[in-house]
Amino acid sequence: MGRFFVSQAVLLCLAALLTSCGQSEDNQTVDTVSEEENSTSMFAMNTYVTVTAYGNDTEAALSSAEEKIRSLESLWSVTDENSEIYAVNHSGGNPVEVSDETAQLLDFSLQMNERTNGAFDISLYPVLTAWGFTTEEYRVPDDDEITQLLERTGVEKISLDGQTVHVPDDMQIDLGAIGKGYAGDLVAEDLKQNGVKSALIDLGGNIQTVGTKPGGESWSIGIRNPFGEGNFGVLEIGECAVVTSGGYERYFVEDGNTYWHILDPETGKPAQSGIISVLVIGAEGRLCDALSTSLFVMGLDRAANLWRNSDDFEMIIVTSDGGIYITEGIEDDFTLSKNFSQPEVSVIRR
């Protein structure tokens, strides 16, 4: 009886030890709070998308999010013959009726064009195509060709009346510089409607969060080093959107010159503003997406001026000579990586 008891007790203790050890391993993946983590990944909107949701029973919300992304892609794809943007671009100059989502996005795009004094431009598609950025058959068009193509651009020639869009016959629009940001907004909204309190949406490096991490911790977002591998810093964020634009994203090299995909609407050539990468953080993905591209075109001084006249975003700018500039609103949330060679960070103040 006694021996039996001893052996049983010892085995019981061992069992407890083994189980507790196993549990600690599981907990490592979901932090210290026992919240279930579910994620879904897909190739959509010309990039790699991952949506991660925390909490119980998030599977249905994730499939709804996936559906949402697919449906937005089918509305805004520039190459899909059934998309609304394709219909607008092949309208022969006739008015086209579009969905509410597309109309809202177009309306916002036109507003952003005004707010950035033309630096944000959805009508550059013919010029982007000439450079090969849409087909990946890269080439450098000569000045005459660019001048001719620029005549076929200009957001002021686009008109939007409710859900009716009118784009002149020889023009083409493309929502590539804003669509992923708006998709982030709509997917975040969709997740919330489906009861998700904590989620991270990663649309090819465009980040949008719902709530905080389980347990109220902030999300830590690495920021891609524009000069090489790895991250140059980490940003701690709550519920918001973070979008980066950089010369390293899509580019080609010809005769020793580097040509990247962010074009200056005035010259029709890759923007040479002295900026190599821009990060924009704010409540709205659509705003961050549009601004990251246009601030890159505007350069440091104009970007700082726009920020001083706004209250809906903060930014981090890296210049080609290695300077790092951060706006004061996120000064305390940013940590520079130890292995980044540039130790100085300048703070832009109001």
Added chain:
Amino acid sequence: MKNAKLWIIVAAVIFIAAIVWCVIIITKPPGEIVTISQDGETLYTLDLSEESDRTITVEYEGRENVIEIKDGRIHMLEADCPDHTCINTGWLEDLPIVCLPNKLVIEFADESGADAVAR
């Protein structure tokens, strides 16, 4: 009594084994398990700490990607896509290595460091 001793010895052996096992799990550095997937389907799950140097060739619609494992690190060595974004990403760190044209993704299975990377 003999039986009790035997039980204690058995228990001691299991106990030590359990401690060793726990130490291995706790001290094992995170972020060593890597998955290589294509269009959502996992092709390889590798433990970089145990892999010897080698290359892996993955095909997609007649196009090829060559992945290299060297000194416990992994990167895209060759790809016959036009933009070479996957090669330029360099060695795998926080952000996944993605080849869009060939729908190929190399990423850490257990996330380490940042929650995501803005890029």
